[in-house]
Amino acid sequence: MNYRLKYPYEFIGEILITQEQIEERVAEIGEQITQDYQNSEKLLLLGLLRGSVMFMTDLMRSVRRPMTMDFMLVSSYSGTDSTGFVRIDSDHKSSIAGWDVIIVDDIIDTGFTLHTVRKLLLDRKPRSLKVCTLLDKVARHKVDIQIDYCGFEIPDHFVVGYGLDIDEKGRNLPYIASVDLDKYHQLYG
Ligand code: IMP
Numbered sequence: 001m002n003y004r005l006k007y008p009y010e011f012i013g014e015i016l017i018t019q020e021q022i023e024e025r026v027a028e029i030g031e032q033i034t035q036d037y038q039n040s041e042k043l044l045l046l047g048l049l050r051g052s053v054m055f056m057t058d059l060m061r062s063v064r065r066p067m068t069m070d071f072m073l074v075s076s077y078s079g080t081d082s083t084g085f086v087r088i089d090s091d092h093k094s095s096i097a098g099w100d101v102i103i104v105d106d107i108i109d110t111g112f113t114l115h116t117v118r119k120l121l122l123d124r125k126p127r128s129l130k131v132c133t134l135l136d137k138v139a140r141h142k143v144d145i146q147i148d149y150c151g152f153e154i155p156d157h158f159v160v161g162y163g164l165d166i167d168e169k170g171r172n173l174p175y176i177a178s179v180d181l182d183k184y185h186q187l188y189g
Pocket residue numbers: 051076077082105106107108109110111112113114157158159160164165166
């Protein structure tokens with residue numbers, strides 16, 4: 001494969017999870033959700049923008065149950081650092097009272113984002129509330145959170161691709177790759 005095609009960003013380190021591995025795992029999670037929600041007529045997948053977009057659109061295609069989707073825009077990050085302060089920039093539109101809600105996130109790092117969003121949503125009285133994340137950086141957790149569906153556990157590298165970004169760059173890569181932080185800082189300061 002052409003080098004530029006394979007690595008459209010100069011700061012890409014290595015590919016950690018390929019497009020094929022993602023496809024396979026997302027289909028498995030969709031199947032698991034399909035089985036787990038056989039008795040639910042009100043299933044809502046609630047994605048956290050913007051990182052979960054690609055994951056959400058692939059995942060919902062492998063959920064074979066009636067479902068709806070909605071999004072919230074939350075932010076806690078600046079560059080590669082979690083600020084620990086979670087901001088709800090845009091809330092979901094649909095009421096979740098009585099719904100079986102699955103929060104869909106791209107990656108769990110410190111866990112602050114999920115912890116905050118979960119607490120907020122529980123106050124809105126869903127019938128059930130579960131967490132689904134594509135990636136989990138287990139070694140970085142600072143708060144205890146239960147993850148019900150997880151795509152891949154990854155080591156403590158900053159990663160981009162499949163929706164994930166570094167300062168908005170890298171989201172369009174179809175795979176998950178580590179960022180060469182030295183290179184990144186050379187390029188962008
Ligand atoms: P937490 O609140 O520390 O768990 O951070 C979760 C959010 O930080 C994720 O939803 C991502 O938007 C962002 N994040 C954490 N680690 C990474 C990474 O390695 N690459 C890209 N975004 C990340």
